[in-house]
Each structure stands twice: as structure tokens, then as C-alpha cells.
Amino acid sequence: MPKTLVVLTGPTGIGKTSLSIEIAQHFKTEIVSSDSRQIFKELSTGTAVPSKEELEAIRHHLIQTHSITENYNASRYEHEALAVIEKLFQQHNVLLLVGGSMLYIDAVCKGIDIMPDADPEIRNNLKKQLETDGIESLRLQLKQLDPTYYDKVDLKNPARIIHALEICLMTGKPYSSFRTNPQKERPFNIIKVGLNTDREVLHQRINRRVDEMLKQGLIEEARRVYPQKHLNSLNTVGYRELFDWFDGSVSKEEAIELIKRNSRRYARKQITWFRRDEQMKWFEPNQKEEILNYITEQIKKNG
């Protein structure tokens, strides 16, 4: 029997979690999370991790398994997720991958290139260089060390340039030499299901969910991790806006509005990313039966 990974994704707030429980129950299987923030154990309310009941109903993996102090990234996720998936496929023919982290999903489905993890010191030095000498000095350095990537990269995007440079500096080889885009073969079939709905409805859901998070204690949660606000893992919608309020640079009301706005923008960015995925089959979040039929049909076809 061929193994099937069902990817359930869509913008933040669309209702992936509750639907995923029902789908998992239908196939009597388990859920692997592909959420770059739910993976942190210090965060729960602001990342909308599944409820206690949901976690008891269906076994979840890669949720709240790491600390915000770890340098987590898409490559680590790829390896950990594949290990979990391989293990679970020993007991199940169908598995659910649920989440909205675009790059993490791609890492599992397509794989990403092998290259070293960034050295924090080198990255910090490059950040300082950006601050003191400006982006032009980074560009010049990249042009020397990796002219191929220089021609391709968005030269206005410091994060991209810094990453390329840190790989060049660490390995002595051009960053582009690592970018072979392998499209790794996976030993399982993949079915992609995307959830989306009318934009205005989605915005209402997002706004309401933010209010709900505040009632559930988001502010207290943010206060607890506030001392570590510089961590990349806390450069996260819902937390950084509250940190700004704690710092006194915005009012509480402004911070809440900004959380809503940034959540809406994040949702738009997710939709943009997923739209170009031709394997994605789109549904409204209330089309449970249609989705179950689609998945069953695809499994039959592949079998």
C-alpha cells in the first residue's frame, strides 16, 4: 500500500486546525505540524496551538517541541519532519501535514539544498556591516564572492545578501554553488489541500481571533518572554507588537490594531505563495465532505 502525505494548508485563521482534527479522525491517523512558531514550547496563545481537547483527540507531532532559544530553521525542520513522517508511516498509510509555514511545507515536499547552518557570529558581523557601511558594501562583497548569485538576488533585500555572504565566508565557496534545487524524491505520495475563502470573511475571522487571543491571555504570555524579545523566534506577529507597547513606543490600542493588520498581511503573503503551487487543490473551510472525497479519490488514483 503506497503511503500518502496529505498537506492541509491555507492562510492564518482560515480554520486549518479544527478541520485537520476531523480529517485525521476520518483516516484514523496522526498530525504533523508545519508551523514555524507553534514548534516553540514557550508560545501557545499567540501561535494558536491546538486546544487541549484537540491534542487529546489526535496525536500531534512537532508542536511545542523546541525552545525559542534554539536556532531553529527550515532545514532542521525538514530533517525532523521527515524522520517523524517515516516513523509514523510504519503504522499509518495516510498522514496529515498541517500548517501555514510556506517554506517548511516546501522543505518537506520538495526538499531544500544542503549547506551549513549560519554561524551567529558571522551573521552578526554582517549585520553590523550593514548598519555602519550600508547595503552597498554588502553588495560589493557579494559581487566579488559570488557574481552568479549577485546577478540573481534581490539587491535591495539585506536578509538575502547577508545569508549568501555568510555561506560564502563560512565555506570559501560561492553560495550559488550550493543552490542546486534538487527536487528530492520522497518515498510517499503527496496530496495538497488549500483552504481559502472570501477575503473580507477571512479578515473578520482574523480580527476576531486576535481579540480571542487577548482574552485567552496573550498579553501575559508576551510579558513572560519579553526579556528575550531579541530572539528571532519572537520576531512574530502578536508578540513584537506587544513588545513595542511594553517599550512604550505605541499604545495598547495601537498594538492590537497592528497585530490585526500584520496578521492580515501575513495571510495575504501566504495566499500569494500557495497560489503558485499548481498541485494545490483549493476548498472553502466548510467543505469537509468535498475535501474527504477529494483525498479518498486521489489515494485511489495513486494506489
Add this chain to the structure above:
RNA sequence: GGUGCCAUAGCUCAGUUGGUAGAGCAACGGACUGAAAAUCCGUGUGUCCCUGGUUCGAUUCCAGGUGGCACCA
């Protein structure tokens, strides 16, 4: 009921000495392989309230209407 002020983008408002208009915010589109809830790029989306009048030409001037606000009764 009377008088005055206002009506322009989703919102708050500029503006056009008459030649069909632009800021902020919001919104929308896109890029993306070890920071990805990150990082970066791009885009005005408009019956200028309605109906007439004057004019070569009205969002702009005039009249009436409608709606809102303020004050007076």
C-alpha cells in the same frame, strides 16, 4: 421651521484662479531554498452626492434637491 457650514478613494482629508484629481492610513499584486509569522519589491483602486443651468469644456461657478453637522427658534 430658519440660518450657516460640509459632501472628493474603503477611512481621514488635500486640491483643481473652470481643462475629469492626490496624500496618509487601510487595501491589493508580486518575489522567495537554513531568519520564512522572517526579509524585500511593486500598485491609486474614483459617477469628485444627485438633477438642471452657464460654458467649447463643470468635480470646481450658479440654482434646486438629498444627506450630515452646528447654531437659532
